[in-house]
Amino acid sequence: MSHIFIGIYDEDAVYGKRLMEYINRQKEYPLTAAAFASLEALTEFTGSQDVKGLILEEGTQIDSKVPVYYLKKDSTQEACRYGSAKEIVKEAYAAFRPKGLSSGGVTGVYSPSDNLKRTGFALETAEKLNALFLGMESFGYAVYNRSMEDLLFAVKARREGIIDYAYSLTAGTDGVQRIDSARCFLDYKDMSGEDYRWFFQQLGEAGISAVLDMSTACIYDFELFSLCDCLYLPVWEEDIEDSRFLGFKELSKQHPVLSTLHWKEVYLSKTQNRADRTRCPAEKY
Structure with missing residues (x-):
């Protein structure tokens, strides 16, 4: 910055x-x-x-x-x-702070089927939004032993200067500043809604947008979804009949938290890998 x-x-x-x-x-x-x-x-x-x-x-x-x-x-x-x-x-x-420097908030990208193509969609979204990419895969690969696990620990400790510290952990990929997933999903289990809420507030005050690339194992609670300003549910052709995807949609109609959320379903295929995120309508289950 x-x-x-x-x-x-x-x-x-x-x-x-x-x-x-x-x-x-x-x-x-x-x-x-x-x-x-x-x-x-x-x-x-x-x-x-x-x-x-x-x-x-x-x-x-x-x-x-x-x-x-x-x-x-x-x-x-x-x-x-x-x-x-x-x-x-x-x-x-x-x-x-310069006028126009404002946060686009936190965008969550989630797939219950754990389709790894989700990460590509999340990276494209981060590039479009000029946002910080935060990996939340089940198992990650630490670059020089620095990854989301370091950031998660710092957030729980309410580390001073958390924004500059977060950027010190980033690596650049195709113009996107990213922090790769922790090496084990258990690192996410110690996080609470208050931890994420505090960090997202710090991002907002600094005018920084973020995209979360979320897999099921790294979601501590459905409350995390409610802390996001925008939620994408990318669906590939092979996911449409996936029992996990169908089960998630059914649960979303009944769960007290999930039933209140607005998702932007994005249907993707081999010929349509990128989505127009400005025109995708929000849908409420």
């Missing part, structure tokens, strides 16, 4: 410097900061550098062509001037 370069000015130069150091040390949001002891120095700097935003003490007057985040003086606010630096960074990033 590209870092957003910002400038900081506060009458208390020590405070401004400490805030700068915190911003440059934290890994959760892609911000890089430079602090200045005077408005003149800050103005001169912004005129010569590609600065995308300013953090200023509330009440500071400045003629700025870039977004400004004002540090609140109200001590009752969590993101006030001497409050939580983490909250300040979170709010400032929301103000500076």
